[in-house]
Amino acid sequence: MTFQLGDVLNINDKEYRIIGKITYCNSVDGAMWDEYRMLSVQGNNEVWLSIDDVYHEYSISFVVHSINPVGYHQVDTGTEKVMSASGNVDVDPGETALFKEYEDASEDNIISEEIWSDGSEYSQGYYIQPDQILFERSEPFKSTKSGNSGCAVVILLIFIIVICLATLLPILLPWIGDTFFSKSITAYLEEDSKYTYSTSITGKEQQKADVYKAQSGQTVDTVSKDILKGISGKTDSVQEDTENEGESVAILTDNEYCLVYLEDETNDVLVQISDRKYAYTSDNDVYHGTVHSRRYYRRFYYSRGYSSDSSRYSGYTSPYSSYSDSTISYNSSNTYNSYSSSIRQSSIFSRSSSGGGLSSGK
Numbered sequence: 001m002t003f004q005l006g007d008v009l010n011i012n013d014k015e016y017r018i019i020g021k022i023t024y025c026n027s028v029d030g031a032m033w034d035e036y037r038m039l040s041v042q043g044n045n046e047v048w049l050s051i052d053d054v055y056h057e058y059s060i061s062f063v064v065h066s067i068n069p070v071g072y073h074q075v076d077t078g079t080e081k082v083m084s085a086s087g088n089v090d091v092d093p094g095e096t097a098l099f100k101e102y103e104d105a106s107e108d109n110i111i112s113e114e115i116w117s118d119g120s121e122y123s124q125g126y127y128i129q130p131d132q133i134l135f136e137r138s139e140p141f142k143s144t145k146s147g148n149s150g151c152a153v154v155i156l157l158i159f160i161i162v163i164c165l166a167t168l169l170p171i172l173l174p175w176i177g178d179t180f181f182s183k184s185i186t187a188y189l190e191e192d193s194k195y196t197y198s199t200s201i202t203g204k205e206q207q208k209a210d211v212y213k214a215q216s217g218q219t220v221d222t223v224s225k226d227i228l229k230g231i232s233g234k235t236d237s238v239q240e241d242t243e244n245e246g247e248s249v250a251i252l253t254d255n256e257y258c259l260v261y262l263e264d265e266t267n268d269v270l271v272q273i274s275d276r277k278y279a280y281t282s283d284n285d286v287y288h289g290t291v292h293s294r295r296y297y298r299r300f301y302y303s304r305g306y307s308s309d310s311s312r313y314s315g316y317t318s319p320y321s322s323y324s325d326s327t328i329s330y331n332s333s334n335t336y337n338s339y340s341s342s343i344r345q346s347s348i349f350s351r352s353s354s355g356g357g358l359s360s361g362k
Helices: 151-180 184-190 222-231 276-281 292-302 306-312 335-349
Strands: 007-011 013-028 032-040 044-054 057-064 072-089 095-102 109-118 117-129 133-138 194-200 208-214 237-240 250-252 255-264 269-275
Touching: 007 255, 013 044, 044 117, 044 184, 057 109, 072 184, 184 194, 184 208, 184 222, 194 269, 222 237, 222 250, 222 255, 222 269, 222 335, 237 292, 237 335, 255 276, 255 292, 269 276, 276 306, 292 306
Parallel strands: none
Antiparallel strands: 007 013, 007 133, 013 032, 013 072, 032 044, 044 057, 057 117, 072 095, 095 109, 109 117, 194 208, 208 269, 237 250, 250 255, 255 269
């Protein structure tokens, strides 16, 4: 199965345009496979399509900043050599990298690490069937790699941009960082030593929820506020289960759904985090949650997230379509939403000086 630059493929009802291609060879067994760099036609999301006709393995993956092999087992390792490269890819023929590939228990989801001479790259994805890869059409391909034409104009534009950025960045960078690049809950939990990864729950549509355990001595209240501070207050909705105070707090952001709650038997504080798509498509119970937290997890999502997600994920089936429990009464002035708002405002408007510059003091 071979494709060309500019080809548009339909994979799981989504169209992708091929903008790069790399052919690798495994030095262990001499087997060769192709990796296609693709952009979604709608949205320009980048994914990689791997086609291995030797071992009949086909997958979709995307680049992530790190991987956690807990819950996965290693299925392949070796040294890969670039045999050919074309289009918009950042490798050259002859380059090599050590690689390791892992599968989860379902053997559907995969993660991988590539160790190049200039650093490591990590990927996360899932297997697909070859009949899910459909050729749609071929379009003219234009590489974005630099050439000689218009070189002087490009250099002039770059010079102007650099001058403008040097002037404006000190003013705009704090606002840009908080507005567009606030940390996700998942990233915060992965990086902060106060939280230890416990397990993952596999849902439908290649989705999963991760569960973390907070340090001993923490409460649902302190953990919830710590997470809100860690993501600079960037929430959609957040509220405590007011019928069972101290047991659980639900946090909904633009892309994630999180529940901070007490473990059913030990009363340890656990944090379950997933993409909103997991919540929309899956009907799994909260991991080791109490009866109250399990119910609140569903009630809060149905009340605050399901309606908008039904438009976002209209192509998927949701168990909430037959939801029969009650909804929650949301109070936008609740303690946690007010705290989240104060953190958000503080991060934007109340920054301490970074030092330097001119002083107006005596």
